Amino acid sequence: MNTARKIRVLVAKPGLDGHDRGAKVVARALRDAGMEVVYTGLHQTPEQVVEAAIQEDVDMVGLSILSGAHLTIFPRICELLKENGAEDIMVMGGGIIPDDDMQELLANGHAQALFTPGTVTADIINWIHEAMKDRLS
Amino acid sequence: MSHDDMDKIRQGKKEWEECSSNVKERPNKFMTVSSVPIKALYTPEDTEGISFQDDLNFPGYYPYTRGVQPNMYRGRLWTMRQFAGFATAKESNERYKYLLSQGQTGLSVAFDMPTIMGYDSDHPRSFGEVGRVGVAIDSLDDMETLFSDIPLDRITTSMTINAPAAVLWCLYIATAEKQGISSHKLGGTIQNDILKEYIAQKSWIFPPEPSLRLITDIFAFSSQHVPKWNTVSISGYHIREAGSTAVQELAFTLADGFAYVEAGIKAGLDVDSFAPRLSFFFNAHIDFFEEIAKYRAARRIWAKRMKEKYGAKDERSLLLRFHTQTAGCSLTAQQPENNIVRTAYEALGAVLGGTQSLHTNSMDEVMALPTEKAVRIALRTQQIIAEETGVANTIDPLAGSYFVEALTNQMEQETEKYFERIDHFGGVLAAIDEGFFQQEIADAAYRYQREIEKKERIIVGVNDYVTQEKPPVDLLKIDPQIEEEQKQRVRSVREKRDNIVCTNRLEALRKAAGTTENLIPLILDAVKVYATEGEIIQVLREVFGEYKEKPIF
Numbered sequence: 078m079n080t081a082r083k084i085r086v087l088v089a090k091p092g093l094d095g096h097d098r099g100a101k102v103v104a105r106a107l108r109d110a111g112m113e114v115v116y117t118g119l120h121q122t123p124e125q126v127v128e129a130a131i132q133e134d135v136d137m138v139g140l141s142i143l144s145g146a147h148l149t150i151f152p153r154i155c156e157l158l159k160e161n162g163a164e165d166i167m168v169m170g171g172g173i174i175p176d177d178d179m180q181e182l183l184a185n186g187h188a189q190a191l192f193t194p195g196t197v198t199a200d201i202i203n204w205i206h207e208a209m210k211d212r213l214s
Numbered sequence: 215m216s217h218d219d220m221d222k223i224r225q226g227k228k229e230w231e232e233c234s235s236n237v238k239e240r241p242n243k244f245m246t247v248s249s250v251p252i253k254a255l256y257t258p259e260d261t262e263g264i265s266f267q268d269d270l271n272f273p274g275y276y277p278y279t280r281g282v283q284p285n286m287y288r289g290r291l292w293t294m295r296q297f298a299g300f301a302t303a304k305e306s307n308e309r310y311k312y313l314l315s316q317g318q319t320g321l322s323v324a325f326d327m328p329t330i331m332g333y334d335s336d337h338p339r340s341f342g343e344v345g346r347v348g349v350a351i352d353s354l355d356d357m358e359t360l361f362s363d364i365p366l367d368r369i370t371t372s373m374t375i376n377a378p379a380a381v382l383w384c385l386y387i388a389t390a391e392k393q394g395i396s397s398h399k400l401g402g403t404i405q406n407d408i409l410k411e412y413i414a415q416k417s418w419i420f421p422p423e424p425s426l427r428l429i430t431d432i433f434a435f436s437s438q439h440v441p442k443w444n445t446v447s448i449s450g451y452h453i454r455e456a457g458s459t460a461v462q463e464l465a466f467t468l469a470d471g472f473a474y475v476e477a478g479i480k481a482g483l484d485v486d487s488f489a490p491r492l493s494f495f496f497n498a499h500i501d502f503f504e505e506i507a508k509y510r511a512a513r514r515i516w517a518k519r520m521k522e523k524y525g526a527k528d529e530r531s532l533l534l535r536f537h538t539q540t541a542g543c544s545l546t547a548q549q550p551e552n553n554i555v556r557t558a559y560e561a562l563g564a565v566l567g568g569t570q571s572l573h574t575n576s577m578d579e580v581m582a583l584p585t586e587k588a589v590r591i592a593l594r595t596q597q598i599i600a601e602e603t604g605v606a607n608t609i610d611p612l613a614g615s616y617f618v619e620a621l622t623n624q625m626e627q628e629t630e631k632y633f634e635r636i637d638h639f640g641g642v643l644a645a646i647d648e649g650f651f652q653q654e655i656a657d658a659a660y661r662y663q664r665e666i667e668k669k670e671r672i673i674v675g676v677n678d679y680v681t682q683e684k685p686p687v688d689l690l691k692i693d694p695q696i697e698e699e700q701k702q703r704v705r706s707v708r709e710k711r712d713n714i715v716c717t718n719r720l721e722a723l724r725k726a727a728g729t730t731e732n733l734i735p736l737i738l739d740a741v742k743v744y745a746t747e748g749e750i751i752q753v754l755r756e757v758f759g760e761y762k763e764k765p766i767f
Contacts, residue, residue, distance in 0.1 A: 088767075093327035093343055095416025098457045098543075101656050101767040102663045108767075118765030119416050120331075122339070144327045145582075145692065149342025175582050176685035194547040194580050195676045197667050 084209050085135040089117040089126045091154065094144035099171060103139060106198035112205070123150060127157040130166050136209060140170035140188075147174050151187040167208060171196065215258060223258050230255070243670050247501035247544075248459030249661065250624075256616035264619055269514070273609045277517040279510050279622070280610040281568040282533040287606035293571035294596045295372060297539065299324035299349035300583050301696050302703075303359035306349040310364060312586065318593060322372040322573060323360070324348035325382070330417050332378045332755070334748030336701040344697040347583070348374075352704040353746045357385040358392060366390045371402040372447070372537065372571075377419035379406035380428050381747050384738040387440065391742075403444035403493060403537070406432060409470040409642055413651040415452035416763070419751060422643050424758035428733065429474065430481040433488040435734035444493040446474055447537065453651075454497035455543045457659020460504050461625060463497060465632035466651055468515055473642040475524055489520065490530035496569075498560040499541040505560070506612055507621035509536070509567030515626055538564035539573040545580045549675035550686060553577035558595045565599055566612055572596055582689040649766050656767060704746060711744040720745055720753050727757040 088104040090097055097119060108114045115133045117126060130138050138158075142150055151170065158164050171192040174182070182188045190204050234254065244252050253260075264270070271277065274284030283289060296313055298321075299306045310321055325348040328340035334352050335344045344350050351357055361371075366389065375382045383404050387397050408425040411418045418425070429446065436445045450467035458466065471492060478488045494512070498505055516534035520526040540560035545553040554577050561574050574592040576584030584592070600606055612618040639645040646652075665671040672678045719740040726736050740750055 093331045093333075093339065093417075094347070095411070096456075097416060098455070098659050102457075102660055104767040105656075105660050106663070114767075116765050116767050118763055144343055145346030146327075146342035148694070153341075173581065175689050195673075197677070198663065199667060 081213055084112045084137070084205060084213070085115075085133065086112050086137045086139055086205070087115050087117065087126070087130045087133055087135040088139045088141070089121055089129070090119045090141055091121045091123055091126050091150050092142055092144045092146045093120060094142070094146075095119050096143040097141070099143075100139075100141035103141070103171070103198060103201060107139075107202065107205070110202045123153040123157055126154055127161060127163070130158070131161055131163050135166060136212065137167045137169060137205060140168065140172075142170065142172040142174070145173070147172065147182065148178055151182050152185070155187050169201075169204070220258065220262070227255075227257055227259065246460065246504040247499055247671075248461060248504060248658075249665070250459070250461075250504065256620050258616060260616050260620035261623075264623070269623075270613055270619075276521070276532065277514040278533060279514045280613055282513065282535055282570070286568060286609040287565075287600075288609070291600050291606060292565065292569050292596075293320045293370070294318050294593060294600075295320040295322045295537065295571045295573055296589060296593055297322040297324050297372075297374065297573045298589070299326075300347075300690070301345040301349065301692055302700055303349055303351065303356040307360050307362055307364070309586075310360075313589070313593070314364070314369070316590060316593060317597065320370045320372065320571065321364070323374065325373075325375055326350045327417075329382075329747060330375065330377070332381075332419050332748060332751030334746050335697065335704050337748055340697075342697070344700050346692055350696075350700045351382065351385065351747065352700070353707045353744050354385055354388055354392075354741050355703070355707045355744065357389045361386075361389055361393075365395070366393055367395045367399040372405075373402070374405045376405050376408055376411050376415075376417055377425065378747060378751050379404045380432055380734060380737050381741065381750050383432065383443075384734065384741045385747075387738060388742050397440045399442070400440055401442040403447045404432075405447045405449060405495070407446055407449045407470065407495075409473060409646070410449050410452055410467070412646045412761070412763070413453060413466060413470070414456040414458070414655060418761045418763075419755065420758040421761045422646070424754075425761075426474075426477045427481075427730075430477055430483065431732045431734050433478050433483060433491075434481070434732055436491060437483075437487050441491075443491065445488065445491045447493050447495045448474065449495040451495050451497045451539055453655065454499060454541065456655050457543075457662060458655045459658050460499065460501070460508050461628040461632070462654055462658060464508050464512055464515075464625060465629040465636075467494065467496070468512065468519075468629065469633060469636050469642050471516065472519060472524075475520070476641075479524070485520075485524050485526050486528035486531050489524075489526055490528055490533075493570075494534055494536035496536050496538050496564075497541050498538045498564040498567075498569075498572075500544045500556055500560055502559060502563045503612075503618060503621055504625075505563040506567045507618055507625050509538075509564070509569065510610075510618075510622045511625035511629065512536070513568070514622075515629055535570045537571040537573070538567075538569040540564070540575045542575055542579060545575060545577070546673060546676050547580040549681065549683065550577045550580065552675055553580070554591055554595065557592060558599070561595055562599055562603070562605065565605055566610075568610060578686065578689060581686065583692070585688060585690050587688075649764060652766055707744050707746065716740070716743045716745050719743055720749060723750065724753045724757060727754055
């Protein structure tokens with residue numbers, strides 16, 4: 078019997094933009110891939126996102142930002158995770174993020190992976206499985 | 215067509231079917247971008263029963279299937295209206311003046327997220343978002359800068375603003391007044407379509423009831439004081455971008471339109487006093503014929519219902535006038551130059567569908583706000599369609615096409631089915647509350663994504679015809695310093711104004727918000743003494759409360 082626990086992911090929409098098509102498609106794809114997915118809904122503050130991540134005891138937070146606020150929101154969420162002793166929760170994200178900004182976020186460790194327009198959901202799922210390998214074994 | 219002729223066609227079609235079935239078809243699924251199956255051939259059989267008089271008629275004649283004006287583009291081309299706005303009022307003002315100098319014929323303002331959500335730039339919730347996706351407007355001071363040296367009686371302006379539309383509209387009216395221009399002379403549009411916010415775009419503030427009250431207040435005020443203003447731009451654009459099909463876009467948008475009509479009537483207004491100022495905003499997606507059929511069906515459905523169900527007598531109440539924007543969601547971050555081609559086909563569809571105004575997306579908008587060069591190419595795309603292709607020479611050139619007429623009819627029938635389902639819930643508000651639209655759209659978006667991943671649908675450069683390329687470097691950047699500057703600006707406005715008068719006017723607004731008094735004159739009074747958008751919205755938030763959505767996916 079396979080007793081491996083399910084991967085838990087919080088899909089979150091921080092900031093003020095309401096473009097939730099991508100977040101919802103990803104949430105559904107992850108659920109269909111057998112993960113437990115919690116979706117925060119819209120217009121969340123970084124504090125609300127981190128609180129939900131801790132409360133839901135997730136392995137990973139997926140942030141969707143299409144408002145251009147990624148350079149402030151990603152670092153803020155990482156900072157809050159750290160302050161709450163939850164830096165083991167991985168952060169990934171997606172949205173309209175120019176390449177330069179993407180490199181900056183990844184280099185500073187403010188996101189472990191970023192997926193931009195045109196990504197197939199299978200790539201996200203594979204990345205999560207890969208990233209979670211050590212933790213689940 | 216006689217029975218004999220039809221019999222011959224049926225016979226001929228049988229023969230053709232036998233003949234064509236000998237040749238194997240490509241393995242593709244033949245379907246529209248909305249997953250609607252398309253036949254190999256359309257014939258007079260598919261348009262049987264269509265009456266020229268009743269279903270098509272002449273342009274400018276009921277049911278307006280062929281266009282809302284008798285002469286369409288032979289009289290005047292569509293308005294080329296590029297949506298623009300970023301950073302501060304000063305930067306955006308410069309972009310507007312550039313666009314006008316390049317032959318653009320109307321302005322269209324994009325606001326930043328804090329303005330859209332009713333927060334001032336120095337509010338904690340605005341952190342990191344000031345001036346990012348549009349221009350930051352906090353007070354009359356910013357609005358005056360935004361339209362500096364642009365005479366508001368000589369251009370028309372469209373403002374993409376919804377939940378706080380009343381405030382931005384009052385700011386525009388007050389700015390015009392400062393330029394010495396009477397509100398009676400102002401022309402333009404506020405999007406002001408809150409229903410599609412609950413359904414798709416999700417930039418709401420207040421619950422539906424008080425939101426609709428603000429809208430009917432605008433109807434009433436406009437008919438008296440700003441008679442040339444389009445008070446709502448009932449928008450399918452965002453519904454489509456959120457992932458809906460073409461039929462869903464059409465059906466949900468028209469249902470919203472009729473809901474506003476019902477709200478106006480319920481508020482005691484005569485339908486013909488406000489319906490002529492309702493306008494629409496549709497998406498131009500990549501499936502050429504489906505889109506053209508959508509616009510044609512839209513005009514016919516609107517005219518029929520307005521006349522038959524709502525008893526509109528003024529011909530202008532029956533006209534579905536619309537703005538179009540090409541589909542942002544059809545563009546790809548991969549090989550972005552290809553987006554110029556996509557946008558051109560989409561724009562052509564909008565023109566053949568009889569749009570009144572058009573925004574063409576820039577190739578780089580999947581990655582950032584557009585650069586000046588990208589915007590210029592997008593505008594030139596429209597000018598090439600208008601001046602070079604010859605499609606503006608004649609009106610509704612696709613009428614009578616078996617395929618286009620059949621698709622137009624099909625679009626109308628499917629829309630009616632959605633109307634029935636919405637009625638079954640008890641109307642648009644009830645259906646929103648049940649999450650009906652949201653679920654329909656989420657399902658369609660997910661299906662579309664699955665089709666791409668299974669390669670049942672090919673997107674050039676994304677899941678086929680892929681090339682390795684370097685990411686583009688030439689993107690518009692918003693200086694983070696702008697947020698600090700804008701915060702300073704709004705603080706200095708608060709210091710300089712007469713705070714006693716300002717507080718009094720905000721309190722007068724608070725008092726009136728609890729009654730049924732029209733709030734527009736009170737908001738206008740408040741903006742004139744430099745009350746900020748955030749302060750006005752906060753007062754209303756305290757009286758009306760905030761909307762909460764049940765998240766679904």
